[in-house]
Amino acid sequence: MLIRGGRVYDHDGDVHQPPVADIRIDRDCIVAVAPNLAPKAGEAVIDARNKLVIPGFVNAHYHSHDVLAKGLIEELPLEAWMLYSKMPDQATRSAEEVRTRTLLGAYECLRNGITTLQDMNNRQPLDETYLDVVLKAYADIGIRVVFSSAIQDLAPADATPFWREMLPADVLAAVGGQANDWRSQVDFVEAQIQRVGRSRPRLHWALGPSGPQRCSRDMLAAVADLSARLNLPVYTHVNETKAQAVQGRLAYGRHGGSLVRFMGEAGLLGPRVNLVHGVWLSRDEIELLGETGSGLVHNPLSNLKLKSGMAPILELRKAGVRLAHGCDNCSAGDTQNLFQAMKMYCLLPAVTNPMPNDLNAAEAMRVATLGGARSALLENEIGALKPGMKADLALLDLNDPALMPLNSAARQLVYSECGRSVETVIVDGRVVIKDRRLETVNEEDLRRAVAEVSETFRRDYERLKLANARLCPHLIEAHRAAWKEDIGIHRFVGPFDDRF
Numbered sequence: 001m002l003i004r005g006g007r008v009y010d011h012d013g014d015v016h017q018p019p020v021a022d023i024r025i026d027r028d029c030i031v032a033v034a035p036n037l038a039p040k041a042g043e044a045v046i047d048a049r050n051k052l053v054i055p056g057f058v059n060a061h062y063h064s065h066d067v068l069a070k071g072l073i074e075e076l077p078l079e080a081w082m083l084y085s086k087m088p089d090q091a092t093r094s095a096e097e098v099r100t101r102t103l104l105g106a107y108e109c110l111r112n113g114i115t116t117l118q119d120m121n122n123r124q125p126l127d128e129t130y131l132d133v134v135l136k137a138y139a140d141i142g143i144r145v146v147f148s149s150a151i152q153d154l155a156p157a158d159a160t161p162f163w164r165e166m167l168p169a170d171v172l173a174a175v176g177g178q179a180n181d182w183r184s185q186v187d188f189v190e191a192q193i194q195r196v197g198r199s200r201p202r203l204h205w206a207l208g209p210s211g212p213q214r215c216s217r218d219m220l221a222a223v224a225d226l227s228a229r230l231n232l233p234v235y236t237h238v239n240e241t242k243a244q245a246v247q248g249r250l251a252y253g254r255h256g257g258s259l260v261r262f263m264g265e266a267g268l269l270g271p272r273v274n275l276v277h278g279v280w281l282s283r284d285e286i287e288l289l290g291e292t293g294s295g296l297v298h299n300p301l302s303n304l305k306l307k308s309g310m311a312p313i314l315e316l317r318k319a320g321v322r323l324a325h326g327c328d329n330c331s332a333g334d335t336q337n338l339f340q341a342m343k344m345y346c347l348l349p350a351v352t353n354p355m356p357n358d359l360n361a362a363e364a365m366r367v368a369t370l371g372g373a374r375s376a377l378l379e380n381e382i383g384a385l386k387p388g389m390k391a392d393l394a395l396l397d398l399n400d401p402a403l404m405p406l407n408s409a410a411r412q413l414v415y416s417e418c419g420r421s422v423e424t425v426i427v428d429g430r431v432v433i434k435d436r437r438l439e440t441v442n443e444e445d446l447r448r449a450v451a452e453v454s455e456t457f458r459r460d461y462e463r464l465k466l467a468n469a470r471l472c473p474h475l476i477e478a479h480r481a482a483w484k485e486d487i488g489i490h491r492f493v494g495p496f497d498d499r500f
């Protein structure tokens with residue numbers, strides 16, 4: 001395949017005025033990027049004149065289980081939101097619903113130029129048949145996926161501050177959950193990786209301990225061991241909310257009140273490990289991440305919608321922490337759109353620091369592509385348009401008002417574009433979106449399936465809402481108690497901090 005005459009975005013080149021070049025793709029790989037490549041006999045040619053060609057985005061944090069809940073939930077902090085984002089009968093949702101929500105989430109990603117997503121997949125109990133439905137949906141639609149099953153062995157009541165002290169017995173019984181055996185979960189994950197392996201195209205594996213506050217030390221150590229043995233990336237929610245940081249202070253005194261130190265002592269920090277969120281990290285914890293080569297996936301949309309605060313982006317950068325962008329749940333950010341995440345990344349630091357700095361749009365583009373690729377240990381395969389890399393890319397229409405006049409590709413991608421100009425998307429050398437339409441899965445069928453499964457889903461969700469109405473106010477009070485704790489960190493707009 002030859003992509004002809006587009007303006008090709010190169011992180012290391014002119015990111016403002018990308019020069020015109022052709023891209024030759026052989027099967028799944030880019031083999032040449034140069035001006036005026038002559039078409040070969042029988043080669044498919046894509047006319048990219050007046051298009052901007054960019055590397056596909058990597059959505060480094062996402063969960064597919066609540067795609068159908070998009071737009072249903074508002075005005076809840078995380079610990080209460082969790083009551084709504086997961087159907088209590090998740091194990092008996094129909095295969096049709098699971099397939100449909102998986103396809104729909106991937107479809108939204110693709111339409112926004114995301115070619116790789118990291119699905120930290122929530123479903124307990126873990127189940128092989130379910131897993132196959134999800135993986136088949138990803139294979140069918142043609143997106144690249146870094147797949148992990150979310151696992152945890154502690155009961156939510158033991159992972160959240162003040163629940164045991166504050167919640168009435170009946171509320172605690174309803175939301176407190178129960179402890180789970182860790183070994184069977186880690187064994188399941190390893191068995192699935194051995195069984196399915198790389199047999200499905202564009203499938204990469206990762207590990208997803210849900211969060212150090214939700215896992216025993218033994219479980220984290222087993223995950224670290226599996227990650228080392230199979231060279232797998234790890235993603236885990238850490239200090240997303242103030243309540244989680246408070247839990248660290250209250251329950252992890254032996255580790256200096258730090259969930260990050262607890263992870264380190266279990267062997268779960270380092271170049272394969274990515275903390276997700278990290279809004280409430282202390283200076284020491286941030287430095288520890290930098291020293292150990294650990295990464296962080298930044299999810300500004302869900303952090304703000306769930307009232308978690310804003311991650312310390314400037315401090316993380318200064319400490320040399322590897323960064324990636326994610327869009328998180330469809331019910332906690334409500335969009336899979338890295339244009340929005342990149343814009344937040346560039347704009348949010350000014351909330352606490354009015355001084356100019358060197359964080360810019362070109363960096364946001366790197367984080368959204370190469371940063372995400374690095375988080376998944378795929379930095380030599382995806383994230384840039386260079387010979388030898390996988391052909392994962394998007395063609396954007398330069399006639400879109402967001403990109404006219406083209407004064408700076410990088411800045412207009414970050415500050416002006418919203419996804420509207422994404423016209424053609426190629427994953428692994430295969431055209432998946434052409435002229436804004438899916439080439440791999442029939443869109444009419446998908447629309448029909450969404451309409452069908454949504455009817456049941458919304459009915460069940462209404463029932464869930466009724467059941468939660470009694471529970472939610474108690475969780476909000478526990479949230480308020482966590483909020484009142486002084487842990488010496490501020491992640492909401494507060495006093496002027498000019499140290500970075």
Ligand SMILES: [Zn+2]
Pocket residue numbers: 061062063120237276328329
């Ligand atoms: Zn998450």
